[in-house]
Amino acid sequence: xxxxxxxxxxxxxxxxxxxxxxxxxxxxxxxxxxxxxxxxxxxxxxxxxxxxxxxxxxxxxxxxxxxxxxxxxxxxxxxxxxxxxxxxxxxxxxxxxxxxxxxxxxxxxxxxxxxxxxxxxxxxxxxxxxxxxxxxxxxxxxxxxxxxxxxxxxxxxxxxxxxxxxxxxxxxxxxxxxxxxxxxxxxxxxxxxxxxxxxxxxxxxxxxxxxxxxxxxxxxxxxxxxxxxxxxxxxxxxxxxxxxxxxxxxxxxxxxxxxxxxxxxxxxxxxxxxxxxxxxxxxxxxxxxxxxxxxxxxxxxxxxxxxxxxxxxxxxxxxxxxxxxxxxxxxxxxxxxxxxxxxxxxxxx
Numbered sequence: 001x002x003x004x005x006x007x008x009x010x011x012x013x014x015x016x017x018x019x020x021x022x023x024x025x026x027x028x029x030x031x032x033x034x035x036x037x038x039x040x041x042x043x044x045x046x047x048x049x050x051x052x053x054x055x056x057x058x059x060x061x062x063x064x065x066x067x068x069x070x071x072x073x074x075x076x077x078x079x080x081x082x083x084x085x086x087x088x089x090x091x092x093x094x095x096x097x098x099x100x101x102x103x104x105x106x107x108x109x110x111x112x113x114x115x116x117x118x119x120x121x122x123x124x125x126x127x128x129x130x131x132x133x134x135x136x137x138x139x140x141x142x143x144x145x146x147x148x149x150x151x152x153x154x155x156x157x158x159x160x161x162x163x164x165x166x167x168x169x170x171x172x173x174x175x176x177x178x179x180x181x182x183x184x185x186x187x188x189x190x191x192x193x194x195x196x197x198x199x200x201x202x203x204x205x206x207x208x209x210x211x212x213x214x215x216x217x218x219x220x221x222x223x224x225x226x227x228x229x230x231x232x233x234x235x236x237x238x239x240x241x242x243x244x245x246x247x248x249x250x251x252x253x254x255x256x257x258x259x260x261x262x263x264x265x266x267x268x269x270x271x272x273x274x275x276x277x278x279x280x281x282x283x284x285x286x287x288x289x290x291x292x293x294x295x296x297x298x299x300x301x302x303x304x305x306x307x308x309x310x311x312x313x314x315x316x317x318x319x320x321x322x323x324x325x326x327x328x329x330x331x332x333x334x335x336x337x338x339x340x341x342x343x344x345x346x347x348x349x
Contacts, residue, residue: 010133010137010143011089013136017132018133021045021087022044022045022046022047026044026045027048029048029053030051035079038056038076038078038079039080040080040081041079042082043085049085049088052081054078055076056075058074058075058076060073086101088103089131091104094118094128105158106168107158111254113172113254116172116188117185117188120134122180130179135179138176138179152174154168154170154171154172155169173258175264183273184273187264187277188264195257198284201318203315203318204319205315206246206316207240209292209315210312213240213296213313214231214243214308216304216307216308220304220307245292248294249287256280256283256287285321288316289313292313296312
């Protein structure tokens with residue numbers, strides 16, 4: 001929101017499904033009688049959850065001539081949600097055949113934009129996908145206009161039991177047009193699937209190209225021998241991972257994807273979206289090549305390394321977009337229009 005008032009209003013829609021089944025007893029923690037000991041309980045609604053007392057401070061006191069004074073403090077366990085809520089209006093949810101429905105959370109080494117397909121998915125009103133706040137905004141024309149040039153903030157914590165491994169704050173643009181139109185959402189989902197395929201394709205993906213390069217670098221066949229390398233699997237995995245190509249690939253794709261989102265939101269018809277997806281396919285392929293070249297730039301110019309690089313890079317050619325495959329003389333294609341820069345998203349400016 002443009003102010004603290006807007007932020008509170010936008011994150012607390014009045015629709016019943018976004019109030020977590022609030023009952024008359026739903027109230028913030030400062031209006032409740034605090035229990036004397038830790039306990040498990042189910043929430044009574046949105047106000048209860050937003051002010052949940054998950055920790056407590058217990059004062060250590062003693063009496064002296066001045067009366068009762070505090071001499072120390074313990075950080076103690078507070079209330080525990082039992083069961084965990086499955087209807088948090090500020091949370092996006094993922095559906096899995098094995099795990100069922102669970103909240104979309106942060107993962108180390110993975111930025112939020114890579115989960116945009118879930119964040120913008122409003123196809124099933126009662127199913128997994130976008131947070132209920134997003135769904136409410138998508139139905140409200142006036143709110144959509146407010147958020148057109150603003151975005152949303154994602155806050156999260158990754159923990160291993162009681163150990164916090166990382167905390168993160170990210171900001172993304174919120175394109176209401178994509179929330180309202182399943183056709184536009186399909187092109188967001190398709191773009192992310194293409195990006196994953198360029199990385200993970202079993203035969204031609206960037207990950208496979210790196211492994212082939214590592215195999216030929218570690219245990220190359222004799223010159224003139226067409227046999228496949230028999231390098232140690234663990235050594236291959238370690239070398240391929242140490243090159244850092246995957247993190248380069250995703251980091252380089254992020255600004256391009258955010259620009260792609262803006263274009264999909266603005267595209268007037270399906271034909272325009274098809275062209276955008278074609279451009280995106282080209283971008284993912286080029287980005288994979290650049291990530292491969294940057295990751296292997298430390299290889300020397302010896303025959304063994306040159307052969308390893310050629311073998312690895314050749315794997316990526318199998319993911320060339322159709323436009324490149326039909327360019328027989330390999331002449332450079334006409335450059336596409338540069339992606340537009342997105343406006344800054346000030347927080348409570």
